[in-house]
Structures are given as structure tokens and as C-alpha cells.
Amino acid sequence: MPLIPGAEPFRHDGGEVGVVLCHGFTGSPQSLRPWADYLAAKGLTVSLPLLPGHGTRWQDMQATRWEDWYAEIDREVRTLSDRCKHVxxxxxxxxxxxxxxxxxRHGAAITGIALVNPSVRADQKMIGAVPALRHLVPSVQGITNDIALEGSQEVGYDRVPLHALYSLSRFWKVVHDELPQVTQPVLLMRSPQDHVVSPENSTIVLSRISATDVTDVVLERSYHVATLDHDAERIFEASWEFVQRLGADSA
Structure with missing residues (x-):
């Protein structure tokens, strides 16, 4: 199945500091490509993979599960770990x-993480009906393009496949329980006006992680896809400062 234009994965071989970038549910690498380009221009090794079932048509997601999406990220992390001093x-x-x-999962092998409007719980009431509804209705209306910046567009599906959404709902429970295991430095960037993932998700993350080095940045001018919104440059610059501080011996 041909890729949607703009949904291509991206890889840049740079120095001994590597970054793996993870796009969102029903989205594509396009939502993070400006971020990836910015980091690559700074000389970092950058991997921006296309998650399984994404970037083609929503029907292709129906056969994928959260374990498939994670396996792709895990593979990229291990690849960068073989060549980079910091990941x-x-x-x-x-x-x-x-x-x-x-x-x-990776513990000390990960030098630090940056999160933009992360999701760790079901916000929509209809999620409770998904276990049964997914056998009756294949998809519902999409969630892409929650962007305040006029003219900015996200490349992703216009439908949400319910089998995949059910798997994501199971994944949220797994990650919620794992949050105390997150001990690495964290840069969390959140939008108070988010029509896809409620701000309470970030509050949960901040309250449950065990990390002591936490930077909390509020993105006042952006909606959910903040990496394509008014605060994009702020995100890029904050992440570069984060990498410089923690990987100063290599960056």
C-alpha cells in the first residue's frame, strides 16, 4: 500500500547523541518532521520511524496492536544505542x-525523555463502549488536525480504527501502572487548550513518575499537535537545551 505523501520515515546519521521521535495515534512522521530536521541540523543522530499500520489507510491499522507500535520504537532505540553514547x-x-x-523498559539506557501532550488515560466517554462497539462499527471520526495555527495541516487518518483504539486503551493501563518506573530526566511540554488529550494526562504523568529532574513547559498558544503549531520553535529549542544539558560530553 503506497504511503500518504509526507508520511515517510526519516533517519539522519549524526554524532554520538541520538534521538528517537515517536509520532501519535493515526498520525505520521510528518507531525514531527520539523522537530527531526531541527535536531538533525544540530548534528544529532535522529530516527523518526513510521509506526506499523500508519501512513497508508486507516484499515491497515485494524490488524496492528500497541505491541507492534512499541516494537518499532524498541528496535530504533536499540539501533541507536549501538552507535550513540546518549539516547x-x-x-x-x-x-x-x-x-x-x-x-x-530501558531504564538507564535512556538519557532523558521529552513529552508533548502525552496520553495515559481514556478521556472520551465512548472508550468504555469500544470493546463491544469494535465488533459492530469498524471506525469513528478522526482526531487529526487539532492545531491553532492557521494553514498548518497534520498528515494522518480521517478515521479512527476501533480495534486499534481498543488496543491503545489497554496500553494506557499498562503505562499508567509503569509511571513510577520512569526515573530519567523528563521534559514535559503541555497545551492547556487540547481538544484530543485532556491536560489531566500531563498532571497524572507529573504526579506518578519517579524522576526528580523534571522540566514542565506550558504551551499557551498551541493545541494538541503543538509540534506543528505556534509553539513549535519553543518545543524544538527547549528539547535542544535539554539534550545539551544532559549529553554535554557528546552533543
């Missing part, structure tokens, strides 16, 4: 969920 993981939305899971 960071950054994520948007469900990409933040994947980032937290990666941090809990």
Missing part, C-alpha cells in the same frame, strides 16, 4: 505513551 526518546500524544513505556 533520548521524544514523543507526541500516543508517541508520549510509547516514550514513557520505553523509559520504563
Amino acid at each position: 533520548f526518546v521524544f514523543g507526541l500524544s500516543m508517541g508520549g505513551t510509547l516514550t514513557l513505556h520505553t523509559a520504563a
Whole structure:
């Protein structure tokens, strides 16, 4: 199945500091490509994979599960770990969920993580009906393009496949229970006006992680897909400062 234009994965071989970037549910690498380009221009090694079932058509997600999405991130982290002295993981939305899971699983092998509007719980009331509804209705209306910046567009699906959403709901429970295992430095960037993931998700993350080095940045001018919104440059700059501080011996 051909990729949607703009949904291509991205890889840049740079120095001894590596960053794996994780895009969101039903989204694509396009939502993080400006961030990846910024970090690559700073000389970092950057991996921005396309998660299984994404970037083609929503029907292709129906056969994928959270374990498939995580396996792709895990593979990229291990690849960068073989060549980089420091490895960071950054994520948007469900990409933040994947980032937290990666941090809990890999421990000290991850130097630090950055999260943009991460999701760790079900916000919509209809989620409770998904276990049964997914056998009757294949998809519901999509969640892309929650962006305040006029003219900015996110490349992703216009439908949410319910089998995949059910798997994501199970993943939230796993990650919620793992949050105390997250001990690495954390840069959390959150939008008070988010129409996809409620701000309470970030509050939960901040209250449950065990990290003591935590930087909390509020993105006042952006909606959910803040990496394509008014605060994008602020996100990029904050993440670069985060990497410089923690990987100063290599960056």
C-alpha cells in the first residue's frame, strides 16, 4: 500500500547523541518532521520511524496492536544505542505513551525523555463502549488536525480504527501502572487548550513518575499537535537545551 505523501520515515546519521521521535495515534512522521530536521541540523543522530499500520489507510491499522507500535520504537532505540553514547526518546500524544513505556523498559539506557501532550488515560466517554462497539462499527471520526495555527495541516487518518483504539486503551493501563518506573530526566511540554488529550494526562504523568529532574513547559498558544503549531520553535529549542544539558560530553 503506497504511503500518504509526507508520511515517510526519516533517519539522519549524526554524532554520538541520538534521538528517537515517536509520532501519535493515526498520525505520521510528518507531525514531527520539523522537530527531526531541527535536531538533525544540530548534528544529532535522529530516527523518526513510521509506526506499523500508519501512513497508508486507516484499515491497515485494524490488524496492528500497541505491541507492534512499541516494537518499532524498541528496535530504533536499540539501533541507536549501538552507535550513540546518549539516547533520548521524544514523543507526541500516543508517541508520549510509547516514550514513557520505553523509559520504563530501558531504564538507564535512556538519557532523558521529552513529552508533548502525552496520553495515559481514556478521556472520551465512548472508550468504555469500544470493546463491544469494535465488533459492530469498524471506525469513528478522526482526531487529526487539532492545531491553532492557521494553514498548518497534520498528515494522518480521517478515521479512527476501533480495534486499534481498543488496543491503545489497554496500553494506557499498562503505562499508567509503569509511571513510577520512569526515573530519567523528563521534559514535559503541555497545551492547556487540547481538544484530543485532556491536560489531566500531563498532571497524572507529573504526579506518578519517579524522576526528580523534571522540566514542565506550558504551551499557551498551541493545541494538541503543538509540534506543528505556534509553539513549535519553543518545543524544538527547549528539547535542544535539554539534550545539551544532559549529553554535554557528546552533543
